[in-house]
Each structure stands twice: as C-alpha cells, then as structure tokens.
Amino acid sequence: MTASGLLDRIADVGRDRARGGYSRHAFDSAEAELREWFTAEAGWLGLDVETDRNGNIWAWWGTPGPDATVTGSHLDSVPGGGAFDGPLGVVSALDAVGILQRKGFTPGKPFAVVVFAEEEGGRFGVPCLGSRLLTGSIDPDQARALRDPDGTTLADAASRAGYDPSRFGPDREALSRIGRFLELHVEQGRGLIDLDSPVAVGSTVIAHGRWRFSFQGQGNHAGATLLSDRRDPMLPAAATVGAVRRIAAGVPDARATVGRLVPTPGGTNVIASTVDLWLDARVPGSGLTEALVEDIAGAAREAAAAEGCTVTVTKESYSDTVAFDGGLRDRLSGVLGGVPELPTGAGHDAAILAPHVPSGMLYVRNPTGISHSPEEFAEAADVDHGARALADVLEDLSR
Ligand code: GLV
Ligand code: MN
Ligand code: MN
Ligand code: MN
Numbered sequence: 210m211t212a213s214g215l216l217d218r219i220a221d222v223g224r225d226r227a228r229g230g231y232s233r234h235a236f237d238s239a240e241a242e243l244r245e246w247f248t249a250e251a252g253w254l255g256l257d258v259e260t261d262r263n264g265n266i267w268a269w270w271g272t273p274g275p276d277a278t279v280t281g282s283h284l285d286s287v288p289g290g291g292a293f294d295g296p297l298g299v300v301s302a303l304d305a306v307g308i309l310q311r312k313g314f315t316p317g318k319p320f321a322v323v324v325f326a327e328e329e330g331g332r333f334g335v336p337c338l339g340s341r342l343l344t345g346s347i348d349p350d351q352a353r354a355l356r357d358p359d360g361t362t363l364a365d366a367a368s369r370a371g372y373d374p375s376r377f378g379p380d381r382e383a384l385s386r387i388g389r390f391l392e393l394h395v396e397q398g399r400g401l402i403d404l405d406s407p408v409a410v411g412s413t414v415i416a417h418g419r420w421r422f423s424f425q426g427q428g429n430h431a432g433a434t435l436l437s438d439r440r441d442p443m444l445p446a447a448a449t450v451g452a453v454r455r456i457a458a459g460v461p462d463a464r465a466t467v468g469r470l471v472p473t474p475g476g477t478n479v480i481a482s483t484v485d486l487w488l489d490a491r492v493p494g495s496g497l498t499e500a501l502v503e504d505i506a507g508a509a510r511e512a513a514a515a516e517g518c519t520v521t522v523t524k525e526s527y528s529d530t531v532a533f534d535g536g537l538r539d540r541l542s543g544v545l546g547g548v549p550e551l552p553t554g555a556g557h558d559a560a561i562l563a564p565h566v567p568s569g570m571l572y573v574r575n576p577t578g579i580s581h582s583p584e585e586f587a588e589a590a591d592v593d594h595g596a597r598a599l600a601d602v603l604e605d606l607s608r
Pocket of ligand 1: 328329336554555556557
C-alpha cells in the first residue's frame with residue numbers, strides 16, 4: 210500500500226471535532242487505535258513487532274540486532290494538529306519496506322521501523338518523551354510524575370493503558386542496536402515551496418525548550434472587588450505575552466510563543482488566583498535560548514510585582530541545537546541526487562537520538578507551509594515520491 214493510501218486508512222482516527230484536525234495523545238484511545246493499526250500493517254509486511262520498556266514500538270524486518278538501520282517517526286499529535294506531522298514518517302517507512310520487498314531486496318543488516326511515543330508532548334508537556342526516556346535524557350521519576358491537564362500522572366495513564374511505568378528509563382539495549390536512524394517528516398515551513406523541490410535532507414534542528422510561568426495573585430469577586438484592591442495574576446500574564454514578542458524580536462532568528470495560558474479557577478466573574486502560561490522558546494546557537502528566557506523572566510517578575518503578584522518560572526524541557534550526521538547527510542544527498550538541505554525550527558526524535566547514533570532526516574514539501582494546524586498538508590504525489598526516496602536511501606543504508 211502506498212504511503213498516501215496508508216494515510217487515508219487512518220484519516221478518521223483521533224479527529225478533534227471541537228478544535229478541528231487531530232488530537233492523538235499518549236495513552237488515549239486514538240493513540241491506542243493507531244498502535245493497533247500499525248501493528249497490523251507491520252504484521253502484513255511480515256515484520257515482528259515489539260514494544261520497548263518506554264512504550265516505543267519496533268517492527269523488525271528479519272532478526273533484531275546491532276548496527277540496525279532504523280526509520281520511523283511518531284503517531285501522536287499536538288492538540289488540533291494536522292494529519293502529516295508524525296504519521297507521514299510512519300506510513301512512508303511501511304511503504305518503503307513494501308517497495309523494497311516487492312523488488313526482492315533483503316537487508317544485509319538488521320532493519321526496523323520505529324514509532325516513538327508522545328513525540329509532541331501534547332498530553333504530558335515534555336516533547337519526544339519516548340526517545341528521551343530511551344536515551345536517558347529525562348529522569349524516569351520526573352517523567353512518571355508529569356501530569357496532563359486533568360491532573361493524571363504519566364505513571365497512572367500508562368498503567369491504565371496496560372504499560373508498566375516502573376520499567377520506564379534508559380534502554381541501553383534498544384539504543385545499542387541502532388546503527389543509524391532516519392526520520393522522514395512533513396516540512397513545517399516554506400523551504401521546499403521556495404526551492405521548488407518535493408524533498409530535502411535535514412541539516413540542523415535549532416535549540417528549543419519549554420518553560421512554565423506560574424503567576425500567583427488573589428482570587429476574588431469580579432464585581433465586589435475595587436480595581437485598587439486587586440492582585441490579579443492575569444495582568445502580569447498578559448504583560449508577559451507582550452514581552453515575549455517584544456524581547457524575542459530583538460534576538461536574531463529567535464522564535465518565542467505562548468500557545469497555552471490557563472487561569473485558575475477560570476470563571477468569567479472570578480478574578481483568577483493563578484495563571485499558568487507556557488513559553489516555547491527557540492534560538493539557533495548554544496545558550497541563546499536560555500538567555501532569551503532569562504530576559505523574559507525578568508519582565509515577568511517586574512509585571513508581577515507591579516500588581517502585587519509573584520511568579521515562578523520552571524524549565525520543563527530543553528534540547529540544544531543539533532546538526533545531523535555529516536556522513537549520513539552526504540550519503541542521503543548522494544543517493545537522492547543533490548536534493549536541497551534544510552534547517553528546521555521544529556523538534557524531532559531524530560534530534561534526540563543524534564548525540565547517540567548517526568541520525569538524519571528527510572522532509573517532504575508542504576504546500577501550505579503550515580504545521581501544528583489542520584492546514585498542514587502534503588500532495589499525494591509528493592507523499593509517494595518521499596516514500597520512494599526513503600526506500601532508495603534505506604536500500605543503500607542497509608545493504
Ligand atoms: C514538535 O513538533 C515541536 O518542535 O514542537
Ligand atoms: Mn510536531
Ligand atoms: Mn513530528
Ligand atoms: Mn516534532
């Protein structure tokens with residue numbers, strides 16, 4: 210089945226009727242359905258499926274072993290996300306295996322398709338959770354204690370879904386089997402439209418992180434409390450949203466976003482007692498993202514003090530700038546015949562793996578240039594072109 214045909218098969222899973230697009234999150238029913246679907250598709254290709262101690266799924270073509278060529282991506286989404294971010298890399302991997310099988314190719318090295326768990330952090334807040342746990346880049350106790358917006362811990366959600374969270378943690382065996390990792394992904398910007406190319410090889414992923422700003426004030430009555438008597442945390446929160454844009458605009462190539470802001474208790478006629486907002490900040494280079502966040506935190510503290518409120522700032526995740534493996538990049542470009550190279554501002558499991566194993570990425574053109582939105586798109590012809598390109602490079606890498 211072609212990659213575009215496989216995408217059609219899961220088009221109804223996890224649709225978000227309220228927000229539009231898809232909401233597929235770790236250990237929810239949509240994600241479970243996609244895991245079952247993946248297991249069945251891999252089974253039809255004769256692959257042997259196993260789930261590792263961190264909930265990542267591995268489908269092996271032949272015997273599992275060291276120096277494996279591994280490809281894959283993720284099946285979860287952001288809230289109200291698109292159909293391609295994640296699933297495109299998974300369906301393309303399955304399509305690529307089918308293409309290679311039909312031409313009679315047998316890998317000379319171990320070969321696996323992987324689906325990483327909770328790549329977006331859409332439910333528990335930390336992106337690339339499955340690959341971070343696997344590589345030991347997050348403490349398993351910290352991971353187990355993460356909470357979703359309803360207050361459910363990762364440990365409880367995992368247990369209810371039939372996983373054993375006590376096993377979460379660094380997986381030396383799984384990591385040591387990966388000889389090289391390649392992730393195909395929909396492009397999340399306008400690079401390939403402007404270059405007029407259906408695919409590109411990934412060059413770098415810029416540093417990125419998430420910080421929680423928690424403003425505390427005094428909850429009170431919206432009608433009975435004089436303006437002069439208020440300590441309303443919404444005011445410094447709103448001022449901070451403005452400061453994020455103002456301060457980031459002064460830093461070359463910085464991106465900074467407040468996409469989530471939660472007042473508690475959240476009533477129209479209630480002055481909030483606390484407001485939490487989450488800052489997503491990304492600046493190319495090393496150390497510059499933290500410096501940007503420190504400046505924003507200073508503005509937040511000033512705005513909080515002016516309203517008689519306080520603010521605490523907590524780093525929830527951070528990943529440094531990553532350059533993908535030079536040898537792998539050259540090899541991909543060689544096989545694909547000089548396709549362009551593109552940097553990205555989006556995070557990926559490939560970037561979490563990159564410090565540990567040679568890793569690389571392929572991007573497929575997105576004619577809207579939009580991602581993390583229902584408008585994210587890829588033409589079926591480009592999707593299938595991407596899967597054939599992936600098959601070509603996998604053949605070269607696993608001979
Ligand atoms: C993940 O897609 C991210 O970079 O936000
Ligand atoms: Mn994403
Ligand atoms: Mn993704
Ligand atoms: Mn991502």
